Amino acid sequence: MLKISKNEIDILVELQEIEIKTEIIKSEISKVSGKLDKVDSELKSFESEMAEEEKIINDSKQKYRSCETDVQVNNEKAQKSTEKLKLVKTNKEYQSSLKEIDEIKAISSKIEDEMLHYLEQIEIAEKNIIKQKENYSVLAEKLKQEKDIIIKETEQGRKEISQLENEWKTISQKIDPKLLNKFSIVKEMVSGRAIAEVKDAVCLGCNMQIPPQTYNELQRTDRLEFCPHCQRIIYWEKT
Numbered sequence: 489m490l491k492i493s494k495n496e497i498d499i500l501v502e503l504q505e506i507e508i509k510t511e512i513i514k515s516e517i518s519k520v521s522g523k524l525d526k527v528d529s530e531l532k533s534f535e536s537e538m539a540e541e542e543k544i545i546n547d548s549k550q551k552y553r554s555c556e557t558d559v560q561v562n563n564e565k566a567q568k569s570t571e572k573l574k575l576v577k578t579n580k581e582y583q584s585s586l587k588e589i590d591e592i593k594a595i596s597s598k599i600e601d602e603m604l605h606y607l608e609q610i611e612i613a614e615k616n617i618i619k620q621k622e623n624y625s626v627l628a629e630k631l632k633q634e635k636d637i638i639i640k641e642t643e644q645g646r647k648e649i650s651q652l653e654n655e656w657k658t659i660s661q662k663i664d665p666k667l668l669n670k671f672s673i674v675k676e677m678v679s680g681r682a683i684a685e686v687k688d689a690v691c692l693g694c695n696m697q698i699p700p701q702t703y704n705e706l707q708r709t710d711r712l713e714f715c716p717h718c719q720r721i722i723y724w725e726k727t
Contacts, residue, residue: 490664490666490667490670490711490712491710491711491712492667492710492711492712493710496663496664496667497683497723499660499663500663500667500671500682500683500721501683501723502659503656503659503660503671504681504682504683506655506656506659507656507675508681509652510649510652510653510656513645513648513649513652514645514649516641516645517641517642517645517646517649520641520642520645521638523634523638524635524638524639524642527631527634527635527638530627530631531627531628534623534624534627535624537620538617538620538621538624541613541616541620542613544609544610544613545609545610545613545614545617548606548607548609548610548613549606551602551606552603552606552607552610555599555600555602555606556603558599559596559599559600559603562592562595562596562599563596565592566589566593566596569585569588569589569592570589572585573585573586573589667712670712670721671683671721674719674720674721677719678693678718678719678720681693681720682720682721683720683721683722683723684715684718684720684721684722684723685722685723685724685725686698686703686706686715686722686723686724687725689703691715691717691718691720691722693715693718693720693722694715694717694718696715696717696718698715698716698717699716702716703724706722706723706724707724707726
């Protein structure tokens, strides 16, 4: 059975406190990193909306130009049909030519309606983009400031972790390597705090009462004792 002094207990407690502080900072960095991802996501979402409006404009302009071509072709057809009308000799041919001209005009009218629709789409999308760009500019500046703060907080947190890790390394050299190894094994086993104080025969690591014999030995001897419930290293602080 390993022996442990009051000083070594204090060292293990101090090492654990350093580890707890380190984990808290790491958790904060993780939260902050999540905020950074959210900031980037907001900007990308806004950029995606603007890109969608740009696509509407480009598609509508392309369709509008295609309609212009169709109208031009129809106008040429109408002109030819009108010229042809002058050359007809029978009433039947005349009525047929008039019908052809009416059909061409109807198609042209439909195309022109489509053109108006595309113009409206372009106008709405352009207004949306102007508004979006204004909002984007404000949002980008706001998020840039938030991002700068987040980056600074992250850098500060990493510096603090580095300092704590160096402190842990320095302090850990003051204790028996076997005890330190046992401390590390227990920490892995319990997935967290490896050492816990016992008060009034209750382990503060798991809030379970330890056997009276274990509690008595804990107060009298310098042996390394473990909680029979959570397997943490336990110690008793004399009041």
